[in-house]
Amino acid sequence: MTISRRGAWAALLALAVLVLVMILVPGILIRPFAPQTGNDLAVAFLLRRWSPLVSLVAGLGALLLVRRIWQGSPRVLPRAAALLVTVLIGGGAWLARQDYFEWMFAPLPDARFVRIASVDFVQPGDMVLATTVQGDAVAYPVRQLAYHHLVEDAVGKVPIVATY
């Protein structure tokens, strides 16, 4: 493949801008305490859905371009700059795979339950979400739901998700 050094630089920067936009735009659109239109959500959904694949391909492409730039220039500064842009794209590929909402509201993959007699972490006046299915009675304390927001369970063998 023959590509000019200038062309390699242009392609590398274009990939960086593409990844940056795909990561930043949904992060801005669906941030907390911002209003969202249906269109905002559709755009955020599309970008969140495709950014893991696109950023991965962009990262691989960036590696090829860096190789080209290194071959074309013995100087340290352009080499280091190209490498830095590639690292940024790599960071974008990592971020595209993160669920940053779960950094604050941690998931609870293996919910554990205890009988009432051994409960020392809920005050009598604390609120709980409670349900009973097929004789299986369960309570999800609101303080814990406010932290996790989603807790998956099976109540009376019915798979459910408790949300708050």
Add this chain to the structure above:
Amino acid sequence: MWERTVDGRVLSFRLAGINNQNFIMQDRETGSWWQQVSGAAILGPLKGKQLVRVFHDELTFRAWSMEQPGGRVLHPAADTAWQRFSDNWEESTAKAPVRVHATLDQRLPAREVILGIELGGVAKAYPQKRVLAQAPLHDRIGGVPVVLLVGPDAKSVRGFASRVERQELEFIRPVDDSSGTVLDVATGSRWDFRGRAISGPLSGRQLTPVYVLKDYWFDWMTYHPGTGIYLLGRE
């Protein structure tokens, strides 16, 4: 609280984002986005599908554990970050700003905590403080007579269809009573917070529960356009 089975497939969910201050969930199986408050798939392959609600109460731990002594309770995660969250999440978040893509209905403050009921396609919001001050509170929603009862803890609220077969019932709270029970005017039977007649001519009868959603006013009005509001009496 939602069932996770859609068209015979069990889904698992994670948080995916925010839509006007209500969480979006994403199922891992198809990547579709679901609105937490409505259980509706809003984007992705399952768009248009609807989760089935699991009937549940929001009540104090004391009230629940007295009714369900054999029940099980979600154990906290190993990290202690959950302790940062107040047990009154809604009240404690009340000072956070409200910016939503909707025209706010000014009849109530945006973050007023309401108890919302939807019956027969008709929605109505009851400011929580009015319910706590006035219970047993009677109303009619979508043609169904409804009563809101407050538990013996003066904090938990439940809704019921206030009729037994064809007979509509009106309830009063005896002045000398602290057990949270009420009497129906027609027969004088005594009813507990579970909606069950525990003494009198109707003893053993059970009222049909009505789902009550505790929510902020702005969130409720967003998902229930045209909702009514109960604004009578003291608060």
